Amino acid sequence: MRAIGLTATERPGGRWPETYLYGGLFTAAIAAFCLAQLLGQRLGPASGLVAIAGDATCGWSWLLVRALFQPPRSQRAAWPLLLVLTLVAIGALLRTSIGLAAPLPRMAENLGGLISSAMLLMAALEPLKGLTPRTSHPERRFRLTFAAGYAAMLVVAVLWADGAPPGPWSPLIKPACALAALVGMGAAIAYRRRHPLEPARAARQAPLPANAEDLAQAIRRLMANEALYAQPNLRVADLARRLGEPEYKVTQCVTGPLGFPNFSQMTNHFRIEEAKRRLTDPACDHLPILTLSYDCGFGSIGPFNRAFKAQTGMTPQAFRKGRRAV
Known part of the structure; x- marks a missing residue:
C-alpha cells in the first residue's frame, strides 16, 4: 500500500516553497496568539476565533522547522499536517465545549497538551537530525544556533513563564517570546533562501555490490x-x-x-x-x-x-x- 503524501503547493510559474507556506501560517498564528493574550474578550465576538487561530502556534512552527531542515521532496507525508489540524480541532472543541459531558473536554485538553509537547520537542531536535561528519561548517553552525535558540525560547516561554509567580509583566512574557520566535524564524527562512538544501535523492534501486x-x-x-x-x-x-x-x-x-x-x-x-x-x-x-x-x-x-x-x-x-x- 502506498503511503499517503502531500505534494508541494503550486503557485503560478513554479512551486511555492514550504518554508513560505508554513512561515505565513506561523506568522498568522503568532499574530492571533498575541492578540488573544493582550486583548482577550476586548476583541468582542471575534475573540473566540482569534484564540482558536492562535492555539496551534507550536504545530505550525514544527512544520516550518521541518521545511527548513529536511531536504526538499516532490511529495511529503500527510500525517504531520493532519496532526497539526487535529491540534487546531482540539483547540476549537475546548473553546466551544459548553454543554458537553465533562470527561470529553478534559480528555481533549490532555490530548492537546500531549501533542503540543511532542511537537515542541520534535521541532527542537529536527535541526540536529541532519548533522553528519560531512555537514559543512556554515550549515552545522546554522543548525546548532537554531537548535540552541529554539531550546532557550522553550525554557523561557514554557518552563519559566508557566512556573514563575504572577507579576505585573507576566501577561507580556509569552507574547514577547512569540514575537522573538517570529523574528528568529524570519531570519532562518532568509538564511535558507540564500543557502538551500539539496533535494532529497530518490531511493536507489540497484543493490550494492557484494564487495x-x-x-x-x-x-x-x-x-x-x-x-x-x-x-x-x-x-x-x-x-x-x-x-x-x-x-x-x-x-x-x-x-x-x-x-x-x-x-x-x-x-x-x-x-x-x-x-x-x-x-x-x-x-x-x-x-x-x-x-x-x-x-x-x-x-x-x-x-x-x-x-x-x-x-x-x-x-x-x-x-x-x-x-x-x-
Whole structure:
C-alpha cells in the first residue's frame, strides 16, 4: 500500500516553497496568539476565533522547522499536517465545549497538551537530525544556533513563564517570546533562501555490490594514503581503472558506504583535508595559497577557495591566519 503524501503547493510559474507556506501560517498564528493574550474578550465576538487561530502556534512552527531542515521532496507525508489540524480541532472543541459531558473536554485538553509537547520537542531536535561528519561548517553552525535558540525560547516561554509567580509583566512574557520566535524564524527562512538544501535523492534501486565494504576501504586507501586526489581533473574512470572495477560500482560505493553525495564532493573532501594539514604545518608557511591549491589537486584558486569555505566556513587565508594567532 502506498503511503499517503502531500505534494508541494503550486503557485503560478513554479512551486511555492514550504518554508513560505508554513512561515505565513506561523506568522498568522503568532499574530492571533498575541492578540488573544493582550486583548482577550476586548476583541468582542471575534475573540473566540482569534484564540482558536492562535492555539496551534507550536504545530505550525514544527512544520516550518521541518521545511527548513529536511531536504526538499516532490511529495511529503500527510500525517504531520493532519496532526497539526487535529491540534487546531482540539483547540476549537475546548473553546466551544459548553454543554458537553465533562470527561470529553478534559480528555481533549490532555490530548492537546500531549501533542503540543511532542511537537515542541520534535521541532527542537529536527535541526540536529541532519548533522553528519560531512555537514559543512556554515550549515552545522546554522543548525546548532537554531537548535540552541529554539531550546532557550522553550525554557523561557514554557518552563519559566508557566512556573514563575504572577507579576505585573507576566501577561507580556509569552507574547514577547512569540514575537522573538517570529523574528528568529524570519531570519532562518532568509538564511535558507540564500543557502538551500539539496533535494532529497530518490531511493536507489540497484543493490550494492557484494564487495562494497572492501571496495570502499580500497577507495579510502587510494585517496588518503596514496593521495590520488592530488591528480588534477580526477574522474571516476581514473579511480575505477586503478581499482580494476566498473565505474558504476565505484560510484555506488562513493554514495553508499562512503556517504558522499557524489564523486566530486568526495574528491574535494580529501583535497581540503590535505590543504588544512598543510596550512597548519609551519614547514609550509612559505608556500603561497595558490601553490597549495595546485598541490592538492585543484586547477585554479577559485574552486579551491569555494570548496575550502564550504567545508570549513572560512577562506584558506583566514584559516592560516587563525592558526598563526593561536
